[in-house]
Amino acid sequence: MSLQSFLRNTVREGDLTLELPGGHVLKLGDGSGPPLKARITSAAWAARIAAKPGLGVGEAYVDGGLVLEQGDIADFIDLIGANAKFKKRKKRGPLARWWRDRRREANHRRAARRNVAHHYDLSNELYRRFLDEDMQYSCAYFARPDMTLEEAQLAKKRHIAAKLALQPGQTVLDIGCGWGGMALTLAEETGVEVDGITLSTEQLALAQQRAEAKGLSGRARFSLTDYRDVPGPYDRIVSVGMFEHVGRPNYQAYFDGVARLLKDDGVALIHSIGRPEGPNVTNAWVAKYIFPGGYIPALSEVLPAIERAGLYVTDIEILRLHYAETLKNWRERFADRREEIAGMMDERFCRMWEFYLGISEMAFRHRGHFVFQVQLAKRIDALPVTRDYMGEAERALTSPARRVA
CATH class of the missing domain: 3.30.1050 (Nonspecific Lipid-transfer Protein; Chain A)
Known part of the structure; x- marks a missing residue:
């Protein structure tokens, strides 16, 4: 054509x-x-x-x-x-799909570290220019349409904390902890102890600095560790915006690992981007320039691995358009600081990231991409049998009198 x-x-x-x-x-x-x-x-x-x-x-x-x-x-x-309209793709045979997945998304330990460095080790100062003050690099939760990005990112962390049903003194593993914001918030507001793991040296250094500055280094610990190498066990596991980097060949190992790392009465919350059209492929430009080895899963690809790991799905929530608004905020903040960023990086980098932020927002606004939060447990009775506790915990976290210093 x-x-x-x-x-x-x-x-x-x-x-x-x-x-x-x-x-x-x-x-x-x-x-x-x-x-x-x-x-x-x-x-x-x-x-x-x-x-x-x-x-x-x-x-x-x-x-x-x-x-x-x-x-x-x-x-x-x-x-x-x-x-853009969804186009039906010719179905590949099982051997072709197997080879494609392992060639592009194998993400063995060395490749996973290399792929993380490609994106997350660029510069902490770059990310400071367009993220919120806590440097949350994942979908915010706009509980009200008039929320600022800072308010929506704090609401996201508390929304997740409520689903984890945390109690002071519990141990939490944060898989893909970023710059430490989630771990520090959980330690500060709920009194838990958190081990945050990342493969980014830049993120690790800043997360440790932030924990030390807040006086939380004894309860919010960070290390450069692959999720496959964590000993455990933990009362709770949280992972926000990391599952997109796991790769389909590793889904079973990932959820087997979650099951292994959870105590018998433990609870996990996995927060990930999801695609609406079923199994597909990563956009070629994004895979080459932005997220090598990355893949946005369909729920139909995730749930079978969870089931085989022997975990119960105790709750699923779909966040629609929240990421579109998050990306709009990032895109506008990037534009406001573009001159500074060009001075730090270069003009070509700015054009690349303008395109990346733009097509990412488009995927959520026009192509049906969403965020799913899947709550998992090893025991069917590990959590209350209604969702009321989530709302109660979320409301309690907004009260300064209820926070644990």
Whole structure:
């Protein structure tokens, strides 16, 4: 299919004027919405985009092959996202699927460390420029639409804490602890002891500094440890935004590990992005430039591994559009500090991350991506049989008088 045919079939809504190499101009869409103008700078770039749109559009924008002359990249991505339709893919055979999963997502220990470093060891100062004050790099929880990002991220942590049914003195494992915000909040507000593990040296150093500064280093401990190497056991396990890096070949080992690390009356809460259309593939551009080895799971891929591990699913919650709003906040904050970030990194990096944040928001706003929180237990009676305790605990955590120093 030619690039012109592809674009005419894809962009049916909106108002996009696209100048092709040689001066030919395409008017695309039905004229609705803000007008956008873009230009493809060479025949070589046009061919690359036509051959592999999922990879080529991002590469063209980052490297100057696609130039926006009216509107910005967020507007352009929003238009493409609003027009995107799910396409049925030809089903691969079991051998082809097995080889694809192991080639792209095997994530053995050395590869997992390398993939984490690619994204999370860039610079703590980069992430300070667009995240909230606690440096939460996962979906916030907008309990009210007027919440600030800081308020919504604190609400997320308390929402998860309530589901864990924590008691002072319990031991908690935080798999993929990031810069330590979740572990520190749990230790400070609920009186538990937390072991946070990460594969990022940058995250580890800052998490340890923050624990020391808060006087919590005795109850919030951090280490550079693979989840497969933790001894345990623990009363509680929490993992927020890490499961997307596990890879399908490791799902069974991951949940077997959760079962092994939980005490008999233990509870786990896994918070992850989910895809709505069933098993699929990672966007080629994201896999190459942003999250090598990453994969967003469908629940249909996750639940069988949980069942085989002998764990009970005691609660599932789907957070819709919360991540779209989170990403909008990050994208706007990134834009506000863009000059500083370009000075720290470079112009190409800024264009890459503008595209990454934009297509990520589009996936949640237009393509149905969501966040799931799956609560797990080893015993059927490990938790109350109604969800009332969650709301009660969440309300209690908002009262300063109830927090444990």
